[in-house]
Amino acid sequence: MAVDGEPVGGSLEKAFARLPGEVGTPVRVTFRRPGAEAPFDLELVRVPLATPSVRGARRDPSGAWSDPWLDAGRSLGYVRVSRMAEDTVDGVAAMLGRLEAGGARGVLLDLRANQGGLLSAATGVADLLLDHGKVVTIPARDGSVEEIVATPGCAFSGPLVVLVDRETASSAEVLAAALQDSRGATLVGERTFG
Known part of the structure; x- marks a missing residue:
């Protein structure tokens, strides 16, 4: 070859x-x-390779990774976010919508090996999963501070576990910290990059 x-x-x-x-x-x-x-x-x-930043636990009949159910009883959902990109918020919203409509009792949000990307994607996902509370505080060079807070309303209100590892970095860490601090989500795995 x-x-x-x-x-x-x-x-x-x-x-x-x-x-x-x-x-x-x-x-x-x-x-x-x-x-x-x-x-x-x-x-x-050569063509551009477009891979979605969000996937579920299994492939659906069309071959897309859009089935978010981990178990046959459809009680536990799985949402994998590989990077924080332009399609991330919509992808997570779609998965959470399926899980909420299906009566999921809990969700695993997998941020392992997610090295970040767009901060707006991380704050958008946090807004989907937080009913209130601070998402992130961003200090500016001029000394001012921007605080991003969640808007009322939550796409999934059940138990949430966030999987992290040493490669979880940047805006993915912001998301994990916001979910832990403002929602009480359980973080499982290794210490993150930062």
């Missing part, structure tokens, strides 16, 4: 490492099928 003429020795890891490049540019991948005498080339064009 080779990528753009450079052998990768049959290693998928090496092949995947050579695939990224500028969107719209071609990449030639050489394959060898088991039992075939000669390898063949396939030319691909």
Whole structure:
């Protein structure tokens, strides 16, 4: 197997490492099928890879990770947030809506290996899960302080456990701290990055 003429020795890891490049540019991948005498080339064009920042516990029939139920009895929900991005608040809101409508008794919010991203996404998710209270205080260089507080109303009011690890960082840490401090959510896992 080779990528753009450079052998990768049959290693998928090496092949995947050579695939990224500028969107719209071609990449030639050489394959060898088991039992075939000669390898063949396939030319691909690089496209942007859009992966949602929020997923559930399982794939639904269409293949999307939108099933938030951890158990067959549909009592416990799971929402994984891989990064704080533009689609995060809407994705979490959709998952919480399914869980609330389905009568979930508790939710696991998984922030492990979430290295942050948009602070607005973290504060937006916090606003979904807090009925009141401070989300974050942001000091400015001029000495002023901006305090972001939750608006009344909560998308899910049941028990909430937040999974964190040493790679949970930046705005993901802001979210975890806000949920612990203003809602009493239980944090489980390792000490976060900061």
